[in-house]
Amino acid sequence: MHDLTTDPTAWDAVAATYDRSARPRLTEFSKEALRWAALTGDDEVLDVACGPGTTTELAAAVARRVQSLDFSPKMIEQLRKNCATQGNVTACVGDGQELPFPDQSFTAAFSMFGLMFFPNPHAGLQELHRVLKPGGRALISSWVPMQDSPMMQPLGAALGRVLPEALRTPPRFAFQSAEELADGLRAGGFSEVSVRTFSPIFPLPSAEHFWAESRETIFMTRMRSTLGHEWAAFETKILGELRIELKGVKSLQMPGLIGLGRKLKE
Helix, strand or coil: CHHHHCCHHHHHHCHHHHHHHCHHHHHHHHHHHHHHHCCCCCCEEEEECCCCCHHHHHHHCCCCEEEEEECCHHHHHHHHHHCCCCCCEEEEECCCCCCCCCCCCEEEEEEECCHHHCCCHHHHHHHHHHHEEEEEEEEEEEECCHHHCCCCHHHHHHHHHHCHHHHCCCCCCCCCCHHHHHHHHHHCCCEEEEEEEECCEEECCCHHHHHHHHCCCHHHHHHHHHHHHHHHHHHHHHHHHHHHHCCCCCEEECCEEEEEEECCCC
């Protein structure tokens, strides 16, 4: 699972569907991070692991300029489509662990549910610190573990019954607790560190709707490829289990962590 999240071709494969299925939920987290950052028209913003531009598009409506970076070329293509009318956005393909920008280039930096997947997330934080101007702030988000997320629990339970080997070694990502995220920011050189749990609630139209979004993740896309001709039978079984798990459920909470740190003024 870890190798999958660090493979740009895996993200390339889901760029368009990710934009349709995941972006509406992720937008709520980006809005919260932007509120906390209190951007102004003077800010020069960096968005690392920007995906299809969820945070970039919102930041560009306020900031002077936004530089976006992702290691997935298809995600950058999708971002350019989404931000085509915003003249203050520049996007490039690159490695968030070795940013191609000079020291002290930005006043604010974001990595929303991206840096947590890096092979070396601490290098990513150190790079954010390097490219920020003194007094600049970084905002990082990460997911809580699957078993602690009401949004993910139904899928985990259904998978556990249909294909238990899929969860035999559950994925472990960086910064899955407030303490880990705060410690990571401090180790990256940041001060005035604070971490919040943000838990928006999303309506659940049906189990079918839930599965239609879940099946478009990189994990399920790879599982579809692995199962091959067995995918159709698997999908029928998993949907049946989700109908059981979600019977009578009208909404689900989706908790995530958002951390803020500042680069000390010299």
